[in-house]
Amino acid sequence: MMHELVNRITRLGSFVRSNIAGIGHATKMFITVIGRSTGLLKRFRLVSDQVFFLGNYSFVIIAVSGLFVGFVLGLQGYYTLNRYGSEQALGLLVALSLTRELGPVVTALLFAGRAGTSLTAEIGLMKAGEQLSAMEMMAVDPVARVIAPRFWAGVIAMPILAAIFSAVGIVGGYLVGVPLIGVDSGAFWSQMQGGVDVLKDVGNGVIKSVVFGIAVTFIALYQGYESKPTPEGVSLATTRTVVISSLAVLALDFLLTAVMFST
Amino acid sequence: MSFARGKLTAVMGGSGCGKTTVLRLLGGQVKANSGKVLFENEDISLLNNEGLIKIRRKMGMLFQFGALFTDMSVFENVAFPLREHTPLDEPTITDLVMLKLNAVGLRNARDLMPSQISGGMARRVAFARAVALDPPLIMYDEPFAGLDPIALGVTARLIKEMNNALGATSILVTHDVPETFGIADYVYFIANGKIAAEGTPAELMKSEDLFVRQFIDAQPDGPVPFHYPGKTLQDDFGITGAAS
Numbered sequence: 001m002m003h004e005l006v007n008r009i010t011r012l013g014s015f016v017r018s019n020i021a022g023i024g025h026a027t028k029m030f031i032t033v034i035g036r037s038t039g040l041l042k043r044f045r046l047v048s049d050q051v052f053f054l055g056n057y058s059f060v061i062i063a064v065s066g067l068f069v070g071f072v073l074g075l076q077g078y079y080t081l082n083r084y085g086s087e088q089a090l091g092l093l094v095a096l097s098l099t100r101e102l103g104p105v106v107t108a109l110l111f112a113g114r115a116g117t118s119l120t121a122e123i124g125l126m127k128a129g130e131q132l133s134a135m136e137m138m139a140v141d142p143v144a145r146v147i148a149p150r151f152w153a154g155v156i157a158m159p160i161l162a163a164i165f166s167a168v169g170i171v172g173g174y175l176v177g178v179p180l181i182g183v184d185s186g187a188f189w190s191q192m193q194g195g196v197d198v199l200k201d202v203g204n205g206v207i208k209s210v211v212f213g214i215a216v217t218f219i220a221l222y223q224g225y226e227s228k229p230t231p232e233g234v235s236l237a238t239t240r241t242v243v244i245s246s247l248a249v250l251a252l253d254f255l256l257t258a259v260m261f262s263t
Numbered sequence: 264m265s266f267a268r269g270k271l272t273a274v275m276g277g278s279g280c281g282k283t284t285v286l287r288l289l290g291g292q293v294k295a296n297s298g299k300v301l302f303e304n305e306d307i308s309l310l311n312n313e314g315l316i317k318i319r320r321k322m323g324m325l326f327q328f329g330a331l332f333t334d335m336s337v338f339e340n341v342a343f344p345l346r347e348h349t350p351l352d353e354p355t356i357t358d359l360v361m362l363k364l365n366a367v368g369l370r371n372a373r374d375l376m377p378s379q380i381s382g383g384m385a386r387r388v389a390f391a392r393a394v395a396l397d398p399p400l401i402m403y404d405e406p407f408a409g410l411d412p413i414a415l416g417v418t419a420r421l422i423k424e425m426n427n428a429l430g431a432t433s434i435l436v437t438h439d440v441p442e443t444f445g446i447a448d449y450v451y452f453i454a455n456g457k458i459a460a461e462g463t464p465a466e467l468m469k470s471e472d473l474f475v476r477q478f479i480d481a482q483p484d485g486p487v488p489f490h491y492p493g494k495t496l497q498d499d500f501g502i503t504g505a506a507s
């Protein structure tokens with residue numbers, strides 16, 4: 001009985017300890033990545049190539065999702081607004097929902113699923129195939145050469161993808177609201193123009209997506225870099241990337257919204 | 264254990280006996296718990312990151328399965344160390360890469376991706392990449408693993424030729440007896456964390472040492488037992504009093 005209790009406490013202790021150590025390890029890695037990014041200024045091509053890859057990976061899924069989210073917002077928004085006779089505000093509702101919330105969050109979730117997993121798998125397989133060791137042996141730092149460019153590419157790509165998501169979403173809302181349901185086109189756009197604040201709405205959305213970009217890309221790269229160099233290790237790491245980065249995005253979203261709301 | 268300058272020295276032993284660790288110690292990827300690892304009179308275990316980077320420029324390493332960068336073409340793989348470490352212009356890099364690829368017979372495969380070439384070819388590309396900077400020390404980690412007989416012969420010949428042509432010190436980690444004995448100048452056998460035997464291939468062929476004999480003649484049982492150690496067969500089956 002006593003023995004069992006001691007065992008449980010020990011397990012709890014080691015669980016807490018290993019998690020704290022994990023957070024410390026990840027933070028150290030994060031600082032290392034930032035610290036070794038200076039060389040990229042001279043070789044920006046390494047980053048721009050990755051922006052191109054990551055953007056390409058995610059463009060189609062982001063654009064199509066944006067369109068459908070816009071469709072649904074148009075329908076649902078009209079249903080609600082119509083009750084109060086204010087369907088003229090449909091454009092405003094669609095635009096605010098997308099730029100403030102859905103654009104950054106859904107893009108980040110899709111990005112984690114599409115680009116994040118492929119980053120984790122790529123880095124994990126590079127590790128399993130001794131490519132990172134080979135690079136080290138060639139006196140090239142894998143963190144500076146492989147991890148850092150991908151990290152900054154993710155940070156740059158995320159806001160751009162979120163902007164595309166929101167833009168396509170607004171078009172989707174328009175298509176459903178104006179030609180399909182018959183909301184006045186002038187009202188749709190003018191309400192949007194009058195009601196959306198560039199700094200408070202769009203700006204905050206961009207800040208959110210930059211933060212999500214940092215979180216998702218770093219989690220994906222870290223999971224790949226720390227994965228066990230075996231097929232099971234890489235597949236586990238890929239799963240962890242999706243789970244951890246989705247939760248991180250949702251939690252960060254709440255925090256950021258709370259901070260932005262209060263100011 | 265020492266590796267003579269300009270010679271081809273092989274380190275042999277069973278799987279998991281620490282052969283690759285010898286290379287990792289030399290490359291500074293693992294630190295020695297005790298003892299010294301000297302390269303050009305510098306103790307590699309004591310070097311910091313910058314020191315390691317400096318010393319690794321003098322080393323080339325061929326990994327077990329080539330470890331080519333999968334997101335780069337054959338050409339770019341070989342060009343990688345040149346681009347990272349030299350200020351050479353593009354035409355010079357192209358010429359050097361073509362020379363290296365020509366030496367391994369893959370000049371015309373320069374635009375292929377690693378996924379499009381066979382294991383033996385990948386090994387040769389990795390070979391060209393390892394010697395791209397003409398390092399004074401070249402390390403080979405299981406260069407013969409998983410190759411067909413033709414590729415095996417080609418790789419062995421390349422290792423020998425490269426050793427002669429560059430005058431580089433070569434360290435070959437392997438468990439392939441005939442190929443290694445054909446090209447090595449000196450051989451170390453490792454077992455249980457110690458040097459079990461050493462000598463030139465000719466000396467070792469005549470060796471009476473039980474371990475060396477088991478290894479060279481590929482005998483299933485000997486100093487390295489066939490059965491995983493533990494209980495005896497009699498114990499496991501509950502046989503008592505049987506003649507053994």
